[in-house]
Amino acid sequence: MINMEDVGLCIHRYSPAEQWILNNINLEVKKDEFVSVIGPNGAGKSSLLKLIAQEVKPSKGLAEFSYTPEDIGIIFQDPRHGTWEDLTVEENIRLSLYRRQDLKLDIPMRLKDFQLDLETKMNLPVHSLSGGQRQALNLLMATISHPKVLLLDEHTSALDPKTALAVMEMTAKICKNLGITTVMITHNLQFAAKYATRILVVRDGQITHDVSCQTTEKELYDLF
């Protein structure tokens, strides 16, 4: 799905403020993998996600993707970034089907996969939902048209622990059921250890560790 060889990303190139925010990135992600990206703030995790989302092009190296930007679903940390607050839940779901308007979906049926009581809120504006319900809606909207790749940018970090766990459970279940390749940025080492099939540790713009799902939370903490 994703193949990067010696990829680097530079901002303000050829100016005195030139800065390499990613360097020597070598990464191969296969179909159906659930990759978690962890690392301290400012390490370059979000920049790596932008590369994978094809929002930016690498400044050097080779980056190959077997999908187009239209095959990507993205969920942001702030639920408001991915939804239309003043529109109803139903209108939001209809809009998320923009690129697959031909898709005949039984939306109430799909909503049953989602906890947090979304199906009873169809005619309410999104701003009246709780944080967890909004993120569940984001998850539904990002996956409803069966994207090849799902990118999660700290999508549970703004939620309380109980809701975060519920949203994470939903995410893992849906990605597994639909066979979506997933790249998740998180600061929650417990989630990374429990749900990911592979964990990347990013520090100072480089992937310093690439470890398997058997790694424990304690071991991840030491690598962090």
Added chain:
Amino acid sequence: MIGQIIHSTNLGLIYGLIALSVYLTFRILKFADLTLDGSFVLGGALCCLLIKAGMHPALAFSLPFFGGAIAGLCTALLHIQWKINEMLASILVMTMLYSVNLRIMGTPNISIFEAPNVYCANPIFINFAIVGAILLGLLVLFKSYLGLTIRAVGLNQKAAASYSILPAKYILFTVALSNGIAALAGSLLSQYQGFTDISMGFGTVITGLACLMMGEAFICRYTISKALTFCVLGSIIYRMLIQSALNLDGLGLQASDLKFITALFVIAAIVLPKMRRKK
């Protein structure tokens, strides 16, 4: 008295189209478009030109829509293609339209008193029919997927982009539609009053905003259908209030004070709710 009420209703209906235009750009698209001032006169100028050329009044009324739409497209293109701030882009096009309108009209004022017009029956019925048809068209548009997508672009362009909705084409469409409707308003007004004046567009956007805010004051539970309908109703109420204020001798108001009162009303409508929230 009755005559004044009917006249206010007619003007309210015509300026209701401006309120709809302002609603499309300012409220739905969050696009501060001042081109409407120029498109309004452009509509009137084109209508007078076409009527003087012998065209049927109904055609002369409707064709200026495309003139206004082209003006709107120019503004949207300047903003999208060359990243010129939307307000500056609209001021630039509005300024250019002043010269264009003078070129079209030949003189600052052009009269069509003697020429045939669309008012084959009582003007109030004709205005109700025309404005009602345009309102109905907009209601249908905003019930459709296209309308929903336009609203989505106005509300959150980042979310729209993440679902592959390209904001540019919806901005172009909506700004063109809005200016087209403004041109229709100018066209209708020129046939109603029998002339077009180069200065009649001055303050049109502010008048539209005032009508829009007046309408919004009456909406309890906001829906897009209610908002569109109350734009027109707000415009009628606004015209009647203005007429009543001008009739009150004690206030000492003159017709020339209209723009001042309109702007004052808009300021009050923006500032008062903020002052109430602070308390």
